[in-house]
Amino acid sequence: MTQSIKALVFDVYGTLFDVHAVKAKADELYPEHGADISQVWRQKQLEYSFLRQLNGQYVPFSQVTRDALRYALLQLKLHVTEENIAALMEAYLELSHYEEVEAVLHEMSGKQLAVFSNGSHDMLDSLIEQSGLGSLFDHIISVDDIKQYKPTPAAYMHALNTLGLKREEVLFMSSNGWDITGAKSFGFRTAWINRSGLPVEELNLDPDSIYDDLNGLLEWK
Amino acid sequence: MTQSIKALVFDVYGTLFDVHAVKAKADELYPEHGADISQVWRQKQLEYSFLRQLNGQYVPFSQVTRDALRYALLQLKLHVTEENIAALMEAYLELSHYEEVEAVLHEMSGKQLAVFSNGSHDMLDSLIEQSGLGSLFDHIISVDDIKQYKPTPAAYMHALNTLGLKREEVLFMSSNGWDITGAKSFGFRTAWINRSGLPVEELNLDPDSIYDDLNGLLEWK
Numbered sequence: 481m482t483q484s485i486k487a488l489v490f491d492v493y494g495t496l497f498d499v500h501a502v503k504a505k506a507d508e509l510y511p512e513h514g515a516d517i518s519q520v521w522r523q524k525q526l527e528y529s530f531l532r533q534l535n536g537q538y539v540p541f542s543q544v545t546r547d548a549l550r551y552a553l554l555q556l557k558l559h560v561t562e563e564n565i566a567a568l569m570e571a572y573l574e575l576s577h578y579e580e581v582e583a584v585l586h587e588m589s590g591k592q593l594a595v596f597s598n599g600s601h602d603m604l605d606s607l608i609e610q611s612g613l614g615s616l617f618d619h620i621i622s623v624d625d626i627k628q629y630k631p632t633p634a635a636y637m638h639a640l641n642t643l644g645l646k647r648e649e650v651l652f653m654s655s656n657g658w659d660i661t662g663a664k665s666f667g668f669r670t671a672w673i674n675r676s677g678l679p680v681e682e683l684n685l686d687p688d689s690i691y692d693d694l695n696g697l698l699e700w701k
Numbered sequence: 702m703t704q705s706i707k708a709l710v711f712d713v714y715g716t717l718f719d720v721h722a723v724k725a726k727a728d729e730l731y732p733e734h735g736a737d738i739s740q741v742w743r744q745k746q747l748e749y750s751f752l753r754q755l756n757g758q759y760v761p762f763s764q765v766t767r768d769a770l771r772y773a774l775l776q777l778k779l780h781v782t783e784e785n786i787a788a789l790m791e792a793y794l795e796l797s798h799y800e801e802v803e804a805v806l807h808e809m810s811g812k813q814l815a816v817f818s819n820g821s822h823d824m825l826d827s828l829i830e831q832s833g834l835g836s837l838f839d840h841i842i843s844v845d846d847i848k849q850y851k852p853t854p855a856a857y858m859h860a861l862n863t864l865g866l867k868r869e870e871v872l873f874m875s876s877n878g879w880d881i882t883g884a885k886s887f888g889f890r891t892a893w894i895n896r897s898g899l900p901v902e903e904l905n906l907d908p909d910s911i912y913d914d915l916n917g918l919l920e921w922k
Binding site: 524527528530531532533534535536537547548550551554555629631632633658661662665678679681682683 | 745748749751752753754755756757758768769771772775776850852853854879882883886899900902903904906
């Protein structure tokens with residue numbers, strides 16, 4: 481079983497990097513509103529990526545993220561300035577990775593390692609580079625290359641084509657339930673990194689494995 | 702302008718009927734948790750309909766609604782029983798319509814009137830019937846007839862085909878921002894019933910009109 485896995489593919493936001501690290505910057509700009517901004521921003525970012533996919537009106541994830549931020553500030557009735565939006569978007573490029581990530585990636589370097597994200601390269605490449613993790617990955621795969629967001633089958637197919645493997649040779653990790661169900665539906669093996677202790681999604685597409693953090697992957701070494 | 706509109710098409714949940722009316726039943730079964738249940742249930746209901754559309758794994762909205770309820774109860778760490786799920790699903794069939802709805806529909810009866818919903822007929826037909834509004838509508842249109850959820854273009858096309866009109870002859874009303882942007886993208890004229898005072902969605906698809914409730918429609922008489 482373990483032997484048949486040739487590549488480990490990682491979602492980025494929420495899986496390798498802590499999205500809510502923008503909370504600190506948000507709290508600095510809008511005291512006491514950081515948690516709310518972070519939460520609404522993330523929720524609208526996901527919703528807008530789903531809606532643009534359903535509408536067939538793709539724009540890069542950096543635009544989706546900026547649009548979602550503007551909405552979040554307006555919904556919370558906070559003062560919107562271009563300076564604050566720029567500062568918060570900048571924070572998105574400097575997210576911290578979770579503490580176990582680097583050690584686990586080093587341990588698993590016997591397999592192909594890749595990131596696969598809805599993030600466009602303008603967001604993703606800077607983030608990976610500043611994290612110091614870049615040299616550990618064989619591929620930085622963005623849906624922006626095909627302009628179809630996860631969780632469409634087309635998006636996972638793009639990752640598979642990049643890897644040049646069979647789908648059952650790929651183990652896909654994400655902390656996002658919707659991403660795990662999409663990957664499972666496509667035919668990847670899946671490990672849900674359930675950092676927040678959430679229930680399994682009620683979509684009849686249960687993950688193959690569930691771990692509290694990436695350390696769980698070491699059993700696949 | 703007004704003359705060119707031949708049909709008024711209404712979304713159902715949140716637009717004609719108050720979805721959060723399930724809060725009372727939820728509060729009865731789970732004291733002090735009614736608001737949270739109602740909020741998470743609705744959010745997951747939308748998310749699951751989007752995800753199943755993106756995955757290509759349609760099930761009827763009644764199943765999506767039941768799955769979302771189960772997830773909501775689990776996420777909130779509440780005791781899940783089949784009896785409670787049945788009671789809450791039953792409440793969904795007995796939602797109240799907003800107070801202005803009946804009078805506005807009577808005033809607008811010179812045009813074709815239709816409801817158009819993601820709800821499957823097992824949910825929708827019962828709800829409309831018990832509301833006493835059924836005789837006011839020329840069509841009860843459900844996406845279940847084509848198994849494609851709003852906001853896909855295919856869903857709005859199904860409504861248009863049922864009406865037998867040109868898209869610019871249709872005025873579509875919804876309280877849901879994502880539904881208004883979908884309808885606008887398709888080519889309907891749109892009136893957003895912004896009951897909660899939310900910002901316009903940042904999707905570059907602004908509604909043609911915005912009203913606090915359905916009384917705003919009277920200017921189209």
